[in-house]
Amino acid sequence: MNAVNAGGWKPTMGETGESAVPQTASGDYGLMLEEALIFELGAKDKCGVDFEAVDRAPASGLSKFLRKSAPDLPGLTEPEAVRHYTRLSRQNYAIDLGPFPLGSCTMKHNPRLNETVARLPGFADVHPMQPQTTVQGALEVIEQLADWLIALTGMASVAMSPKAGAHGELCGLLCIRAALDARGETRDVVLVPESAHGTNPATAAFAGFKVQSIPATPDGRVDVAALKEKLGPNVAGVMITNPNTCGLFESELKTIADAVHAAGGYVYCDGANFNAIVGKVRPGDLGVDAMHINLHKTFSTPHGGGGPGAGPVVLSAALAPFAPLPFVTRGADGGIHLVEEENRGEGHSQAFGRMVAFHGQMGMFTRALTYILSHGADGLRQVAEDAVLNANYVLRTCEDVLPAPFAKSGPCMHEALFSEAGLAEGFSTLDIAKGLIDEGFHPMTVYFPLVVKGAMLIEPTETESKAGLDRFIASLRSLAERAKAGDQSLHSAPHFAPRRRLDETQAARKPVLVWQG
Numbered sequence: 001m002n003a004v005n006a007g008g009w010k011p012t013m014g015e016t017g018e019s020a021v022p023q024t025a026s027g028d029y030g031l032m033l034e035e036a037l038i039f040e041l042g043a044k045d046k047c048g049v050d051f052e053a054v055d056r057a058p059a060s061g062l063s064k065f066l067r068k069s070a071p072d073l074p075g076l077t078e079p080e081a082v083r084h085y086t087r088l089s090r091q092n093y094a095i096d097l098g099p100f101p102l103g104s105c106t107m108k109h110n111p112r113l114n115e116t117v118a119r120l121p122g123f124a125d126v127h128p129m130q131p132q133t134t135v136q137g138a139l140e141v142i143e144q145l146a147d148w149l150i151a152l153t154g155m156a157s158v159a160m161s162p163k164a165g166a167h168g169e170l171c172g173l174l175c176i177r178a179a180l181d182a183r184g185e186t187r188d189v190v191l192v193p194e195s196a197h198g199t200n201p202a203t204a205a206f207a208g209f210k211v212q213s214i215p216a217t218p219d220g221r222v223d224v225a226a227l228k229e230k231l232g233p234n235v236a237g238v239m240i241t242n243p244n245t246c247g248l249f250e251s252e253l254k255t256i257a258d259a260v261h262a263a264g265g266y267v268y269c270d271g272a273n274f275n276a277i278v279g280k281v282r283p284g285d286l287g288v289d290a291m292h293i294n295l296h297k298t299f300s301t302p303h304g305g306g307g308p309g310a311g312p313v314v315l316s317a318a319l320a321p322f323a324p325l326p327f328v329t330r331g332a333d334g335g336i337h338l339v340e341e342e343n344r345g346e347g348h349s350q351a352f353g354r355m356v357a358f359h360g361q362m363g364m365f366t367r368a369l370t371y372i373l374s375h376g377a378d379g380l381r382q383v384a385e386d387a388v389l390n391a392n393y394v395l396r397t398c399e400d401v402l403p404a405p406f407a408k409s410g411p412c413m414h415e416a417l418f419s420e421a422g423l424a425e426g427f428s429t430l431d432i433a434k435g436l437i438d439e440g441f442h443p444m445t446v447y448f449p450l451v452v453k454g455a456m457l458i459e460p461t462e463t464e465s466k467a468g469l470d471r472f473i474a475s476l477r478s479l480a481e482r483a484k485a486g487d488q489s490l491h492s493a494p495h496f497a498p499r500r501r502l503d504e505t506q507a508a509r510k511p512v513l514v515w516q517g
């Protein structure tokens with residue numbers, strides 16, 4: 001498939017409109033390799049391996065499983081298959097190529113040491129059905145990690161089994177509901193600020209609560225007065241993100257927590273942005289009752305790759321009795337035991353149930369504990385300090401070319417927030433994002449949070465060097481200047497990616513998911 005005809009990369013065009021370099025017969029340009037779909041490379045009536053004729057008589061009792069027709073898969077030789085997927089992998093952006101400036105996602109480099117430890121025998125091949133006596137080391141990893149999470153957050157206990165951030169949110173809300181049931185109260189409203197993560201209201205609704213929104217103040221933080229006005233006997237609690245999605249620390253969280261507690265409710269904190277305050281602030285000291293921690297954000301492991309996640313939920317003393325099963329505990333014999341059933345004689349009869357079939361994601365636990373132990377308490381504190389330093393560097397070096405709505409609200413935390421205001425008429429955040437692809441960078445988070453029109457949310461994380469940030473900042477400033485000057489070429493960016501700009505609306509509404517040859 002020719003790259004030009006396919007809407008892929010095209011050679012650089014000169015001022016006269018003529019190609020600066022000739023088109024190639026293959027569609028490839030040096031190491032920018034064009035690749036057809038796998039179904040175009042092979043066909044289901046082809047096979048890449050020679051098979052001798054076989055007796056197709058089915059084995060006894062298996063006749064109902066015999067295929068009636070050949071599988072609808074293309075036949076390729078091994079070199080063809082390997083080259084196809086290797087070529088496709090070259091078109092992927094990766095943290096090993098450059099930064100992922102996605103705001104609110106904490107896409108940072110993850111040390112290879114963590115991957116090495118996670119692959120050690122006894123961790124990589126552990127099975128959840130093994131006898132507990134044979135997995136004492138794995139259970140001790142869970143126990144040690146739980147102890148660290150409790151210490152870092154200043155909470156009373158932790159539920160380790162939730163598998164992701166939103167799963168952890170659900171766990172926290174179910175703990176709140178169980179606590180309210182134990183009090184004999186029926187409260188059906190959860191308050192969610194505009195500056196909270198988008199999963200917060202969705203999780204509250206999924207858990208059966210009614211959601212009421214709390215506005216933000218002009219400086220991008222929760223309107224405490226508006227929140228207090230909504231407190232009443234029907235409010236189960238508040239879900240608040242801190243640092244919030246505007247990249248700001250909610251300095252009034254203790255005041256909010258005190259007001260919610262006085263009204264009989266609980267405080268859930270979205271801990272997705274814990275990377276900005278780990279080792280610096282203990283949420284438990286601010287009155288938080290429940291908070292999930294994305295291990296795959298703050299404590300290593302690639303985030304956003306479609307693999308397993310982990311979202312342990314730390315709980316205050318008020319909610320600890322209602323934590324879900326299973327959990328690990330150390331017995332009088334010194335051994336570690338996995339408690340998987342309610343037992344009224346051992347003080348965990350109020351558990352609301354269980355979130356998952358087993359007890360968590362071992363690979364995530366191992367990576368997270370390795371990351372914590374290799375950093376130590378002082379290293380984790382430096383993680384937060386460097387993440388905040390990098391974000392403020394991006395904010396202050398770009399605020400003269402891109403409006404920063406909350407720049408006067410004080411230093412930002414882990415991410416810098418910009419607006420498309422000030423660009424030439426007809427130019428938008430999308431043009432800047434697509435232009436970054438031509439510059440060799442992954443785009444930032446766009447159009448979120450919703451409280452800022454044309455939002456551009458950038459989280460550099462602590463793992464980017466000043467030199468690396470300077471390269472990114474130079475590209476971002478250049479794109480902003482081009483958009484302010486009305487450079488029409490931005491409307492058709494990216495020009496140098498494997499594929500040109502897509503009709504994203506059509507792609508979302510009418511995706512082609514099945515090959516039709």
